[in-house]
Amino acid sequence: AQSVAQPEDQVNVAEGNPLTVKCTYSVSGNPYLFWYVQYPNRGLQFLLKYITGDNLVKGSYGFEAEFNKSQTSFHLKKPSALVSDSALYFCAVRDLLPAGFKTIFGAGTRLFVKA
Amino acid sequence: DVKVTQSSRYLVKRTGEKVFLECVQDMDHENMFWYRQDPGLGLRLIYFSYDVKMKEKGDIPEGYSVSREKKERFSLILESASTNQTSMYLCASSLLSLTGRLETQYFGPGTRLLVL
Numbered sequence: 120a121q122s123v124a125q126p127e128d129q130v131n132v133a134e135g136n137p138l139t140v141k142c143t144y145s146v147s148g149n150p151y152l153f154w155y156v157q158y159p160n161r162g163l164q165f166l167l168k169y170i171t172g173d174n175l176v177k178g179s180y181g182f183e184a185e186f187n188k189s190q191t192s193f194h195l196k197k198p199s200a201l202v203s204d205s206a207l208y209f210c211a212v213r214d215l216l217p218a219g220f221k222t223i224f225g226a227g228t229r230l231f232v233k234a
Numbered sequence: 235d236v237k238v239t240q241s242s243r244y245l246v247k248r249t250g251e252k253v254f255l256e257c258v259q260d261m262d263h264e265n266m267f268w269y270r271q272d273p274g275l276g277l278r279l280i281y282f283s284y285d286v287k288m289k290e291k292g293d294i295p296e297g298y299s300v301s302r303e304k305k306e307r308f309s310l311i312l313e314s315a316s317t318n319q320t321s322m323y324l325c326a327s328s329l330l331s332l333t334g335r336l337e338t339q340y341f342g343p344g345t346r347l348l349v350l
Contacts, residue, residue, distance in 0.1 A: 128274075153338070162238070162324055162341035163277075209276060222267075222339070224277040 121146045123212050125225035132200045133233050140195040140228045142210030151213040152193040154184055157227075158206045166208075169193060180204070200232045237261070238342035240325055246348045253312040255345050257325030264330040266308035267339065268292075268300060271322040283308055284330065315349045322346050 122145045132138045144150060151170050155163040167178025174186045184195045193210060210225040241256035259266065265284050269277040269292075279292030281300040289300050297319060301309040308327075312319055323346075326339040 155341075160343075162343045163326075163339075165338045165340070168338060211277075222279065224269075226274055226276040 123225040125228045129229045138200040144212045153211040155209045240342040255310040259327040263327035265328045267326040268310045269324045
């Protein structure tokens, strides 16, 4: 069965420290992988995506993510966290089915960055 | 910039009422989606549409219907609202590229629905 897992409900990090938000996936075929961010009372905003090519993907607001096929992971990272990064982060995977319309979202990880 | 708007930010309805949630996108996207977001469950796909008058069921279509009469507008209908439909509803749209691969989804701000 296709699935996405975000094993941490919440991640706490001090401002200026590196952050990692974890995501693992299980799909058939080659996946498209995404990270979205949701700030309070807002819709989701696209951060970055992996389709093919380099395993390290750079996205908006200084975020990057590393695709690891052997570990079926796509962890989101940032070298130096900001208080304004505090938000809800969703990992998503889109499987390349013939219809191509299935997008699976993780349950979300809430990131708290403390000053 | 892509803009996806939803008709209401907050709605309060009574059990049994028929509820309409409207979504409009201004970038000529082929694909449009309705999700509901609940704590601990992430986003779950209710319905999607890949063309005018075309619709497909998502993971949780029960109790919902949709309408897409124009390319830019995708409506979600709760035929008879129930308390378990209290949730945040998110609309999204995306292009369908020439390769048939879906592009990034762009989301509206969401509608928080409370059914009493």
